[in-house]
Amino acid sequence: MSYLYFPGCSLRSTGRPYEESILAVFRKLDIPLTELDDWNCCGATAYVSIDENKAFTLAARNLALAERMHSNGNAGEDLMAPCSACYLVLEKTQHYIKTDEGVKRDVTAALQRGGFDYKGTTKVRHPLDILVNDIGLERIAKAVVRPMKGINVACYYGCQVVRPFETFDHAAYPTTMDRLVTALGARAIDWPMKARCCGGSLTGTIQEAGLRLNRALLLEATKRGANVILTCCPLCQHNLECYQKRINRRFGESINIPVAYFTQFIGLALGIPPKELGIQRLFIPLKFAETPGKEAHAHA
Amino acid sequence: MKLPTPPAVRTTATKSPPPMKTVVRRLKFESELDLSFGEHVAERAYGQKLLSCIQCGTCSATCPLSQYMDYTPRRIIAMTREGFKDEVLNSLTIWLCASCYACTVQCPREIHITDVMYALKREAIARGFYPARNPIPVLAKAFFERVRHDGRNTESRLLITLYLRTNPFKMLKEALLGFHLFRTGRLTLKKEKIKGMKEFRTMIDSAGPQKEAVPL
Ligand code: SF4
Numbered sequence: 034m035s036y037l038y039f040p041g042c043s044l045r046s047t048g049r050p051y052e053e054s055i056l057a058v059f060r061k062l063d064i065p066l067t068e069l070d071d072w073n074c075c076g077a078t079a080y081v082s083i084d085e086n087k088a089f090t091l092a093a094r095n096l097a098l099a100e101r102m103h104s105n106g107n108a109g110e111d112l113m114a115p116c117s118a119c120y121l122v123l124e125k126t127q128h129y130i131k132t133d134e135g136v137k138r139d140v141t142a143a144l145q146r147g148g149f150d151y152k153g154t155t156k157v158r159h160p161l162d163i164l165v166n167d168i169g170l171e172r173i174a175k176a177v178v179r180p181m182k183g184i185n186v187a188c189y190y191g192c193q194v195v196r197p198f199e200t201f202d203h204a205a206y207p208t209t210m211d212r213l214v215t216a217l218g219a220r221a222i223d224w225p226m227k228a229r230c231c232g233g234s235l236t237g238t239i240q241e242a243g244l245r246l247n248r249a250l251l252l253e254a255t256k257r258g259a260n261v262i263l264t265c266c267p268l269c270q271h272n273l274e275c276y277q278k279r280i281n282r283r284f285g286e287s288i289n290i291p292v293a294y295f296t297q298f299i300g301l302a303l304g305i306p307p308k309e310l311g312i313q314r315l316f317i318p319l320k321f322a323e324t325p326g327k328e329a330h331a332h333a
Numbered sequence: 334m335k336l337p338t339p340p341a342v343r344t345t346a347t348k349s350p351p352p353m354k355t356v357v358r359r360l361k362f363e364s365e366l367d368l369s370f371g372e373h374v375a376e377r378a379y380g381q382k383l384l385s386c387i388q389c390g391t392c393s394a395t396c397p398l399s400q401y402m403d404y405t406p407r408r409i410i411a412m413t414r415e416g417f418k419d420e421v422l423n424s425l426t427i428w429l430c431a432s433c434y435a436c437t438v439q440c441p442r443e444i445h446i447t448d449v450m451y452a453l454k455r456e457a458i459a460r461g462f463y464p465a466r467n468p469i470p471v472l473a474k475a476f477f478e479r480v481r482h483d484g485r486n487t488e489s490r491l492l493i494t495l496y497l498r499t500n501p502f503k504m505l506k507e508a509l510l511g512f513h514l515f516r517t518g519r520l521t522l523k524k525e526k527i528k529g530m531k532e533f534r535t536m537i538d539s540a541g542p543q544k545e546a547v548p549l
């Protein structure tokens with residue numbers, strides 16, 4: 034099994050530790066990833082706010098590139114998109130090309146002008162879905178060298194990996210990541226806000242509302258005894274981690290909880306050195322990360 | 334931007350204050366509404382289902398942002414359907430919608446509420462219906478240009494453009510966060526660009542144009 038990999042713009046800047054940990058984990062598990070050649074920005078949600086046809090075309094170019102690489106025998110047909118926003122934009126584009134005649138006609142025509150003949154075979158996947166449903170928890174559990182015992186995890190899914198399509202999990206109460214961290218030996222806390230919105234780009238635009246949403250999430254996770262919040266999206270990670278000081282100042286709270294990527298957590302359990310997982314790039318140090326790092330180095 | 338307290342029912346009173354003893358009209362006359370607005374938006378948000386809303390309020394109850402909105406999602410749907418075009422396009426609600434799709438998956442009539450919000454944002458941007466210094470349309474436009482130009486988005490450059498165009502002082506406020514991101518290797522000024530630029534622009538420019546806006 035091999036996958037095409039669509040990094041997206043975020044994983045090349047604020048989400049860098051996400052990319053580092055994904056690549057390290059897939060390498061460790063021996064699953065080949067091929068980066069989509071000459072991929073372009075998915076358009077995020079901003080493009081849709083200006084012109085929908087252009088937004089669909091932008092995203093569809095990536096789908097067409099993937100189909101072309103697959104039919105040339107260069108990779109599997111599944112396109113892995115780790116950023117939730119990229120994932121949904123690509124998935125939604127694929128959905129509307131399949132179900133809406135108008136979109137299909139317009140997008141196909143625009144693609145043809147760029148030299149693409151898109152048949153619509155690309156499947157968009159999220160790494161959480163791939164790791165749990167393709168690779169399987171059994172195989173991952175077997176590779177664990179340091180069970181994450183005694184760590185209470187708040188699994189945070191955010192919105193767009195599950196909504197609106199519910200492709201691989203429930204829209205309001207998903208459990209994929211909870212099952213994954215349990216297989217790694219940690220305890221997933223029961224947390225009803227796991228798929229509640231972090232506000233997306235509101236922290237940069239209408240900040241007051243954005244901060245309030247994040248405050249509610251962080252307080253609830255802390256109250257329920259989580260040692261760490263795990264996310265599967267660069268924007269969620271950024272919001273939950275980087276605004277804690279500001280939230281504390283603004284609302285008189287004393288929140289201080291590390292927020293890491295779920296792939297970093299898997300990496301630690303698999304004995305990958307923290308440096309290769311980008312742990313040092315987190316603002317709030319992940320205290321339990323250090324011990325396994327030393328062990329892993331000693332064994333290497 | 335400051336969040337407003339939800340307004341009282343809007344009146345259509347004209348600019349000059351009403352003379353004493355006149356009753357301020359609290360509702361619009363039908364002749365002042367744009368009765369085709371609902372259909373127009375429905376067409377741009379995948380389906381006439383919008384017109385079948387039963388006003389159950391599930392969307393407003395699910396929406397994590399409704400408490401900050403001037404009109405809740407349920408009211409936006411009702412007002413869109415009835416043709417309150419100006420009120421809807423001038424609302425803060427459409428900019429507060431974070432596209433979380435919570436409402437969409439719960440709606441018993443399967444109305445694509447999030448897509449309706451997107452359609453309303455597009456209408457508002459196309460006709461300049463947004464509050465001054467509202468950063469969202471500026472962000473959307475800056476993003477649009479950057480991606481059309483390079484094929485990819487370099488986050489640091491996008492943010493700088495945003496602050497310069499809306500609120501340069503905010504850049505100073507955000508500088509510390511930017512510095513931390515930079516220090517941890519999470520922000521770079523290096524420009525990302527694609528190779529197949531020529532075909533890319535041909536494609537983007539030829540797509541659309543977006544279905545024309547509502548005639549005023
Ligand atoms: S949930 Fe659907 S049917 Fe109910 S008020 Fe909202 S849009 Fe209307």
Ligand code: SF4
Nearest residue numbers: 396430431433434436
């Ligand atoms: S998609 Fe928008 S309107 Fe719907 S629940 Fe989320 S924020 Fe509210």
